[in-house]
Amino acid sequence: MRKVGIIGCGLTRFGEHWGEGFRELAGEAGLAAIGDAGLTGKEIEAIYGGNMSAGRMVGQEHIGALIADQAGLNPIPATRVEAACASGGLAVREAYISVASGLYDCVIAGGIEKMTDISTEQAATTLMGAGDQEWEMFFGATFAALYAMIARRHMHEYGTTEEQLAAVAVKNHEHGSLNEKAHFQNRITMEQALNSPKISDPLKLYDCSPISDGAAALVIASEDFIKRHKKEAVWIAASAQASDTLALHSRKSFTTLAASVEAGRQAFKQAGISVKDVDVAEVHDCFTIAELLALEDLGFAKKGEAGREIAGGRFRLGDSPTINSSGGLKACGHPVGATGVKQVIEVVDQLLCRNGKRQVSGAEVGLTHNVGGSGATCVVHVLRR
Amino acid sequence: MRKVGIIGCGLTRFGEHWGEGFRELAGEAGLAAIGDAGLTGKEIEAIYGGNMSAGRMVGQEHIGALIADQAGLNPIPATRVEAACASGGLAVREAYISVASGLYDCVIAGGIEKMTDISTEQAATTLMGAGDQEWEMFFGATFAALYAMIARRHMHEYGTTEEQLAAVAVKNHEHGSLNEKAHFQNRITMEQALNSPKISDPLKLYDCSPISDGAAALVIASEDFIKRHKKEAVWIAASAQASDTLALHSRKSFTTLAASVEAGRQAFKQAGISVKDVDVAEVHDCFTIAELLALEDLGFAKKGEAGREIAGGRFRLGDSPTINSSGGLKACGHPVGATGVKQVIEVVDQLLCRNGKRQVSGAEVGLTHNVGGSGATCVVHVLRR
Numbered sequence: 230m231r232k233v234g235i236i237g238c239g240l241t242r243f244g245e246h247w248g249e250g251f252r253e254l255a256g257e258a259g260l261a262a263i264g265d266a267g268l269t270g271k272e273i274e275a276i277y278g279g280n281m282s283a284g285r286m287v288g289q290e291h292i293g294a295l296i297a298d299q300a301g302l303n304p305i306p307a308t309r310v311e312a313a314c315a316s317g318g319l320a321v322r323e324a325y326i327s328v329a330s331g332l333y334d335c336v337i338a339g340g341i342e343k344m345t346d347i348s349t350e351q352a353a354t355t356l357m358g359a360g361d362q363e364w365e366m367f368f369g370a371t372f373a374a375l376y377a378m379i380a381r382r383h384m385h386e387y388g389t390t391e392e393q394l395a396a397v398a399v400k401n402h403e404h405g406s407l408n409e410k411a412h413f414q415n416r417i418t419m420e421q422a423l424n425s426p427k428i429s430d431p432l433k434l435y436d437c438s439p440i441s442d443g444a445a446a447l448v449i450a451s452e453d454f455i456k457r458h459k460k461e462a463v464w465i466a467a468s469a470q471a472s473d474t475l476a477l478h479s480r481k482s483f484t485t486l487a488a489s490v491e492a493g494r495q496a497f498k499q500a501g502i503s504v505k506d507v508d509v510a511e512v513h514d515c516f517t518i519a520e521l522l523a524l525e526d527l528g529f530a531k532k533g534e535a536g537r538e539i540a541g542g543r544f545r546l547g548d549s550p551t552i553n554s555s556g557g558l559k560a561c562g563h564p565v566g567a568t569g570v571k572q573v574i575e576v577v578d579q580l581l582c583r584n585g586k587r588q589v590s591g592a593e594v595g596l597t598h599n600v601g602g603s604g605a606t607c608v609v610h611v612l613r614r
Numbered sequence: 615m616r617k618v619g620i621i622g623c624g625l626t627r628f629g630e631h632w633g634e635g636f637r638e639l640a641g642e643a644g645l646a647a648i649g650d651a652g653l654t655g656k657e658i659e660a661i662y663g664g665n666m667s668a669g670r671m672v673g674q675e676h677i678g679a680l681i682a683d684q685a686g687l688n689p690i691p692a693t694r695v696e697a698a699c700a701s702g703g704l705a706v707r708e709a710y711i712s713v714a715s716g717l718y719d720c721v722i723a724g725g726i727e728k729m730t731d732i733s734t735e736q737a738a739t740t741l742m743g744a745g746d747q748e749w750e751m752f753f754g755a756t757f758a759a760l761y762a763m764i765a766r767r768h769m770h771e772y773g774t775t776e777e778q779l780a781a782v783a784v785k786n787h788e789h790g791s792l793n794e795k796a797h798f799q800n801r802i803t804m805e806q807a808l809n810s811p812k813i814s815d816p817l818k819l820y821d822c823s824p825i826s827d828g829a830a831a832l833v834i835a836s837e838d839f840i841k842r843h844k845k846e847a848v849w850i851a852a853s854a855q856a857s858d859t860l861a862l863h864s865r866k867s868f869t870t871l872a873a874s875v876e877a878g879r880q881a882f883k884q885a886g887i888s889v890k891d892v893d894v895a896e897v898h899d900c901f902t903i904a905e906l907l908a909l910e911d912l913g914f915a916k917k918g919e920a921g922r923e924i925a926g927g928r929f930r931l932g933d934s935p936t937i938n939s940s941g942g943l944k945a946c947g948h949p950v951g952a953t954g955v956k957q958v959i960e961v962v963d964q965l966l967c968r969n970g971k972r973q974v975s976g977a978e979v980g981l982t983h984n985v986g987g988s989g990a991t992c993v994v995h996v997l998r999r
Contacts, residue, residue, distance in 0.1 A: 230716055250748065281675055282675055283743075284667050285669045285670055288739075288743055288747040288751065289746075289747040289748075290666055290696060291696070291743065291744045291860065291987050291990060292696070293696075293697050293857070294697060294698075294857050294858070294986065294987065294991050295746075295860050298857070298858075298859050302857075303872075303873075304857050304858060304873060305856075307697075307857045307991070308695055308697060308704055308708065309695065309696040310693055310696075311675060311676070311677070311678075311695075311696060312678055312679060312692075312693060312694060313675055313676040313679075319693055326711060326715055326717055327711055327715075330714060330715025330716070330717070332615060332711055332715070355669070357673075358673055359676045360676070361680075362674035363635065363674075366673065470691035470693070471688075471689040471690075471691065472678070472679050472682040472683070472691060472692045473679070473683075474688060475680050487688075488688075601679060602679065605676060605680075606676065
């Protein structure tokens with residue numbers, strides 16, 4: 230397996246895109262990434278595209294071919310990968326494997342979701358395809374309901390409070406306010422968060438990430454290619470993926486995601502680092518409780534203490550590590566298939582010191598953590614200068 | 615890139631499965647493949663699963679995690695890949711890359727589709743997600759209509775006749791009658807084919823592959839693993855993938871699939887063989903005209919002559935090469951995501967001389983050709999004893 234780096238990033242604004250369709254968003258991100266790398270399409274040898282549910286959201290499958298077509302990159306291979314909300318992370322991972330293997334020298338990893346062409350109710354139903362259709366969705370569970378059960382259990386076991394959950398939202402909106410690509414660029418107060426409408430008790434509106442449109446793309450290349458073309462790169466020091474049961478009810482614990490623990494463990498081992506070495510991380514905060522689980526499962530906080538730590542001011546911009554400097558899924562938005570790729574872009578930009586108002590100074594090691602469903606898939610990447 | 619072989623195959627019956635659901639079919643094929651390889655789940659390090667449209671057909675995405683869960687294989691990585699009807703071929707290819715790279719020693723490549731839980735009309739609409747949703751499906755095109763245009767143009771350019779198309783169906787039903795896993799195990803006559811109801815002129819019922827349920831799985835391993843475990847293997851001599859425009863109207867020609875030509879060219883080069891070396895091949899006959907295109911695009915027949923050759927008795931069991939000994943998509947059935955994996959299983963079984971009544975004697979080199987949509991993706995594998 231060869232050394233592999235990231236040399237270009239492209240990102241659309243996350244939010245409600247009424248003026249652009251699925252293919253326009255894909256093209257915008259992909260072409261921006263190629264441009265950022267200072268390349269043309271000729272150097273790109275393959276495409277991996279992460280997308281969860283374009284079949285149900287825009288009536289379109291065969292996403293890989295669509296992206297290659299839109300970007301004028303035929304006849305190179307184009308492959309869609311899917312693992313619900315971890316689809317983007319998997320696209321990065323498969324692209325990494327294809328270059329590390331020696332098969333390709335330079336590929337694109339992209340992610341996209343166009344979610345606002347259908348109603349919120351249809352979107353919520355579609356998103357339940359990330360959980361267990363037969364044993365969760367059929368009986369009426371939504372994703373907010375699944376994470377609400379996790380939150381309630383976390384409160385029961387560790388004394389986590391609604392205020393601590395709200396503190397995650399306040400922090401991530403603060404970060405999002407510094408990100409011109411974020412779906413929500415407004416700060417919120419604890420009072421706003423705590424007084425927002427209940428979605429699924431104890432989760433309120435501000436505990437939930439939004440339904441967003443967006444696309445993200447990376448150019449990933451081998452060390453040889455990077456040196457030959459004299460490119461600046463951020464290196465992929467680890468890529469790890471793990472699975473867990475699809476349904477919550479099959480798990481040993483509601484308050485830890487076994488796939489996060491396993492993928493994190495493998496990633497730290499591959500990279501030869503410990504959690505203390507991480508300067509900046511993007512973790513999967515589809516709901517505020519999910520950020521607490523991520524921090525605990527990856528070792529950024531002791532089990533049961535992440536809520537207290539965040540409420541005490543930890544993990545904000547300026548602290549080390551800074552968690553979800555992009556605004557996270559909560560404020561930056563969550564176009565499902567794009568999220569895992571956007572996380573990597575945020576960390577790459579932090580490591581290359583090009584994040585403007587939300588730059589973490591001196592960041593050298595970054596981590597991304599992308600979860601599918603209620604934790605049935607987890608992908609963790611470690612990135613280094 | 616290391617040498618990689620196939621050491622186990624598992625296949626459900628193709629057809630209408632009213633008694634089993636999506637996950638039961640996936641489990642049946644996967645566990646059969648592991649059993650055929652004489653392994654247990656412990657040796658399996660990752661899963662690649664091909665599926666086109668479970669989101670729309672059974673309300674379930676996140677297929678990789680579902681398969682790992684059903685087979686009790688957590689926490690190993692499980693990744694769904696999708697390229698419409700070429701999803702299965704891509705699963706084989708990504709599994710191949712992951713082992714050839716040195717990342718894994720032993721993985722599963724599977725494919726599945728459960729299509730009969732929705733109406734035929736819903737299935738036809740869903741399948742158009744393989745084409746261009748905005749510029750073909752929105753205006754009412756079905757896949758039969760797209761291939762009918764291809765057929766009509768082929769007739770115009772080369773004098774291909776409805777009888778020649780029917781001859782493809784007669785041949786493939788003859789092969790299917792020898793395959794106990796086939797959706798249709800009945801022979802048909804030229805008269806039956808020619809007198810069957812028009813679907814989209816000039817294509818009739820017997821020119822079309824059916825809507826089927828089914829699952830298929832392979833165990834793929836490195837040469838080291840295979841030698842260490844003293845397994846019999848069929849070797850993957852080439853794996854090639856190419857893309858073309860999503861919509862028919864963007865192509866230079868209707869009568870050749872550029873992605874098939876390109877993937878075929880690359881595959882023959884990788885394997886160091888010519889088309890004349892191939893003893894047995896499974897090609898993508900979603901419609902009878904598609905088999906003619908495949909034979910011509912891969913070089914088994916000269917451009918415009920495949921129809922005459924098949925009508926003259928070529929490519930039947932006993933001829934060299936034998937084309938679609940399984941019955942092809944036409945008679946064996948076409949559970950979309952499973953098809954590309956089933957093609958590989960058919961060829962593996964031919965090369966291992968375990969195909970019973972439809973065994974091709976002395977087969978040493980085989981090829982599989984799996985197409986997505988109307989040709990926007992093509993995957994070709996070459997297999998050897």
